[in-house]
Amino acid sequence: MKHCLIVDDSSVIRKVSRRILEEMTFRVSEAENGEMALSACRNEMPDVILLDWNMPVMDGYEFLTHLRRMPGGGEPKIVFCTTENDVGHISRALDAGANEYIMKPFDKDIVTAKFQEVGIM
Template sequence: MKTCLVVDDSSVVRKIARRILEEIGFAVIEAEDGEQALEACKKSLPEAILLDWNMPVMDGYDFLGRLRRMPGGEEPKVVFCTTENDIDHISRALNAGANEYIMKPFDKDIVSAKFQEVGLIDQSMSPASA
């Protein structure tokens, strides 16, 4: 089973993301900020990371830069999941190594589609084909 690290300072967002990700076949690990997320990645790199931008301690952008510099840190597929929707934020995230970008609020269809686009799930697992 693939693992997804959900990094968000909102317990509600983490709970919603966990429910969606478990429905599409992922084991879920949670972190409240980038620092906790880095510690989790040092223990075991997940296949996927659903990453918020604005968090205390260490934001998603700083976390992403540090992740990509870690040994093996280029491997996880990172999907930014944030309310930041201006083109500057999106291009900064993608240039820093994010694989995709989704807006809050999100639902199962959106998460499934983005995870499919980056190769984390195959088409047979997407809601449209179910």
């Protein structure tokens, strides 16, 4: 069973994402911000990370930059999932090593399509 880490400061989004991902037969863990997500990755590197952009403590962009420098941090597929939906943010995320990008709001079809695109399904 593939492991997905959801990183989002909104408990509602984490709950909705968890439901979608569990329906897609993923094992799911959660983190509320980038710092907690880095700690989770040191403990166990997930197969894929569904990553919010705007979060307190450490945002998604900063988390990704740190993650890609960690040993084994190049492995997880990164799918941004954010309300930041302009070309500038998307380009910046891809340059930092994101594999795909979901613009909120989203549904199961979109998550499925994006996960297929990055080869995790």
